[in-house]
Amino acid sequence: MTFRTLTLCTALIAAVTVPAVAQTTAPQTPLRTPDVIFVPTPQEVVDAMLEVAKVTKNDVVYDLGSGDGRIPVTAAKKYGARAVGIDIDPQRVKEANANAEAAGVTANVKFLNADLFETDISQASVVTLYLLPSLNVKLMPKLKAELKPGTRIVSHAFDMGDWKPEQTLNVNGRTVYYWTIPKR
Numbered sequence: 001m002t003f004r005t006l007t008l009c010t011a012l013i014a015a016v017t018v019p020a021v022a023q024t025t026a027p028q029t030p031l032r033t034p035d036v037i038f039v040p041t042p043q044e045v046v047d048a049m050l051e052v053a054k055v056t057k058n059d060v061v062y063d064l065g066s067g068d069g070r071i072p073v074t075a076a077k078k079y080g081a082r083a084v085g086i087d088i089d090p091q092r093v094k095e096a097n098a099n100a101e102a103a104g105v106t107a108n109v110k111f112l113n114a115d116l117f118e119t120d121i122s123q124a125s126v127v128t129l130y131l132l133p134s135l136n137v138k139l140m141p142k143l144k145a146e147l148k149p150g151t152r153i154v155s156h157a158f159d160m161g162d163w164k165p166e167q168t169l170n171v172n173g174r175t176v177y178y179w180t181i182p183k184r
């Protein structure tokens, strides 16, 4: 085989295999249209959400629609909690992983590229939300069915229809709502 033929073969193999590998390891488009766009929670509101939930190192914090990962990363960095972020948009998951890496918390935090409505959340002891009023109401039956009694839920900006919150905070003009899953 001449050097030219060898070079051509290598280029062809790369053309066939590299995009396939790239696609399976780093999908670039959301699994489906996101239910809500990415808007980050300001850091002082993140801090207040984790404080009202009294997060400790014994908690498993799930952020449903985790964006750039700031809530799971803060839960791990500030409180030593384990945390899981779920986001339908792979670009957000990529950013969240980079932020976890930069904060040195990758051992305690993982991000899943998944639909929050289709993901098992039963291991959570704290759930955080910044979605929309209609999505909170749609999510409520899943929260009540899957989460253990006593699990704390915190939502930035939006309540949950007729499920009255136990606490409501005002953080620099932003509202934070807090509930716990009742005994069955």
Ligand SMILES: C[S@@+](CC[C@H](N)C(=O)[O-])C[C@H]1O[C@@H](n2cnc3c(N)ncnc32)[C@H](O)[C@@H]1O
Binding pocket: 033, 034, 035, 036, 037, 038, 039, 040, 041, 063, 064, 065, 066, 067, 068, 069, 070, 071, 086, 087, 088, 089, 092, 114, 115, 116, 117, 129, 130, 131, 156
């Ligand atoms: C308003 S942002 C909140 C981000 C983050 N939780 C925060 O408070 O900074 C909502 C996020 O939910 C994601 N999202 C929308 N629909 C989703 C779904 N069905 N499953 C998972 N993530 C979803 C969006 O991609 C977006 O990153």
